[in-house]
Amino acid sequence: MTPSAKTVVLDASALLAWLLVEPGHAEVRRTLLAARKNECRAFLNLVTLGEIVYRIEQRHGAIASQRFLKGVDGLGLVLHGVSRDLAVSAGRFKLETGIPYVDAYVAATARALGGAILTADPDFRKVENRVLIQWIR
8 A cells, every 4th residue: 555545545456356366465465454453445336336246246156246245345445436527527538538337436526535546457548647546467
């Protein structure tokens, strides 16, 4: 966790790296521990939550995604909803940068909160000049 990133928004690649113990999982683990100790604020957009459920269920089945959903509240993450302003901002990120739509919500959330995106997804290179990116690998 970098000292400049007191507010972070996790994208699906970051949380999945932690869940599946993939490269970068240690950085995500440090961030989640810091969030539980109130040393930072860590957010997960609800659109991203849906993407994670989809990817877990696609790869590992419904029981695995249900297990994840039961445990997500204990991770120290703040679930961030979608407002009209956020939807408009995400649409503009998509239009102006061409990033995937779910990623546009992550970028819009990070901008709205004044935070960094915690990610391994190279698609976010397209928004590095607009939002702070904290790479996990």
